[in-house]
Amino acid sequence: MDYNIVDYSSEYKGLMQFNKNKSEYIHQWYSFVEGYSKEFIESILNELNYTPLHCLEPFAGSGTTPLELQKKKIACTSFEVNPFMHKLATTKMETRYTTKAFIRSSKLVKDIIEDSAISMTLVYEKLSIPKYKTIVEGDQLKKWMFNKDIFDTFMKIKYAISFVKDSKYKNIFEIACASLLLKYSNVYRNGKCLSYKRDWKDLDLKKEDLLFEFYEKLNITILNDIKKLNELTKNELVSNKQNCYYGDIRKSIATLKDNSVDLVITSPPYLNTRDYTDIYMIELWMLDLIKDYDSLKKLRKSTLRSHVQVAYDDLTPLKIDILTNVVDEINKHKNKFWNRNLLNMIIGYFEDMNILFYNLSKKLTNYGKIYFNVANSSYYGVLIEVDKIIAEIAKLHGFKIEEIRIAREISPSAQQKEVGKLRESVIVIKK
Numbered sequence: 001m002d003y004n005i006v007d008y009s010s011e012y013k014g015l016m017q018f019n020k021n022k023s024e025y026i027h028q029w030y031s032f033v034e035g036y037s038k039e040f041i042e043s044i045l046n047e048l049n050y051t052p053l054h055c056l057e058p059f060a061g062s063g064t065t066p067l068e069l070q071k072k073k074i075a076c077t078s079f080e081v082n083p084f085m086h087k088l089a090t091t092k093m094e095t096r097y098t099t100k101a102f103i104r105s106s107k108l109v110k111d112i113i114e115d116s117a118i119s120m121t122l123v124y125e126k127l128s129i130p131k132y133k134t135i136v137e138g139d140q141l142k143k144w145m146f147n148k149d150i151f152d153t154f155m156k157i158k159y160a161i162s163f164v165k166d167s168k169y170k171n172i173f174e175i176a177c178a179s180l181l182l183k184y185s186n187v188y189r190n191g192k193c194l195s196y197k198r199d200w201k202d203l204d205l206k207k208e209d210l211l212f213e214f215y216e217k218l219n220i221t222i223l224n225d226i227k228k229l230n231e232l233t234k235n236e237l238v239s240n241k242q243n244c245y246y247g248d249i250r251k252s253i254a255t256l257k258d259n260s261v262d263l264v265i266t267s268p269p270y271l272n273t274r275d276y277t278d279i280y281m282i283e284l285w286m287l288d289l290i291k292d293y294d295s296l297k298k299l300r301k302s303t304l305r306s307h308v309q310v311a312y313d314d315l316t317p318l319k320i321d322i323l324t325n326v327v328d329e330i331n332k333h334k335n336k337f338w339n340r341n342l343l344n345m346i347i348g349y350f351e352d353m354n355i356l357f358y359n360l361s362k363k364l365t366n367y368g369k370i371y372f373n374v375a376n377s378s379y380y381g382v383l384i385e386v387d388k389i390i391a392e393i394a395k396l397h398g399f400k401i402e403e404i405r406i407a408r409e410i411s412p413s414a415q416q417k418e419v420g421k422l423r424e425s426v427i428v429i430k431k
């Protein structure tokens, strides 16, 4: 091995989790568990021996990287394939909000919600119910995501938002509403999927609490951040919003100019069978970002191959010893596979990484650096050292590995306990 694996667990303590962003200016608008903290971005800027001019974030997620960089007046181009995350990231990067217009639109929304003359019949004349099968309590269902009164309240909020003309503010209200969907539903994000909360039928979810939290989010959290934003002068304001593109990075990265990027900070989906389309199902359907099952299928196909939801013809792994060994080892358990796409997912994931690094080698300047946050995985007791395999892929495209930093050790799923803790790391890569 021509690089070191270095213990950074004390330097990165808490930095790789979104938790630290929970009460931070703008980051706090939506709690995105799969993101990292703004401090991670700061730590990178502090250690660089050059001032970056143009960063690339291939997997924007909630927009932590481009948002934090715009605060430091650094341009960042980002990509995101999930329409909900794209809306979330771009709403947070918008800088043209004014306190006055926000208060005016908030009042309009509240007045409509509170207007008792607006019946649910009127609401449902204008809005259609999402086609997701178990979205709302119904006679034929055994399980449902929302109880009827909570669902109606969300629909009334949506109805009120539909009267806001300026899409900037409409987006904020939608994000505020989305930030409460899961809490007031009967499900939770259980790592890889949505699961029903324990004793979900006995949960005492109240529409009054939902509305209280919605108004509080608008009138305290978001309003205070907009006030703070308005205190900044014009030359302090940079927005990376226009350069946050909606689409599949594997195709879109080619549109970037060669040698135009001097920093990459990112965290791709991990190789853990988590399908972001699945776990953000409620947000996608409730905000009308997905309207039918065909579009859902299409969206899944455009996501990185880190899950088993899409079937591909049999794939051949890249010729990297540590990858082919892992594939052979896992293949020995073929008759026990809980999903027949498992091996293809593993092979496909690294193929996707290969496409990414092929393109990155063209886009990154000679002095540029890549900070790549990933985690290892295991299936059937076979450890997949994702960081080391990605390091080999990067080397195939002419990159050098400065080091792999151990950020923390994470617990594998109950079925994979035998491999012990799994390394979450940051691969530091240069040309």
Ligand SMILES: C[S@@+](CC[C@H](N)C(=O)[O-])C[C@H]1O[C@@H](n2cnc3c(N)ncnc32)[C@H](O)[C@@H]1O
Binding pocket: 032, 034, 035, 036, 037, 058, 059, 060, 061, 062, 063, 064, 065, 079, 080, 081, 082, 085, 247, 248, 249, 250, 266, 267, 268, 269, 270, 276, 302, 303, 304
């Ligand atoms: C780990 S999250 C990124 C989190 C981000 N660093 C943050 O702090 O919010 C990975 C993101 O990659 C997105 N993604 C998956 N496949 C993609 C693709 N083919 N192109 C672009 N984005 C993709 C997912 O939707 C998800 O939002």
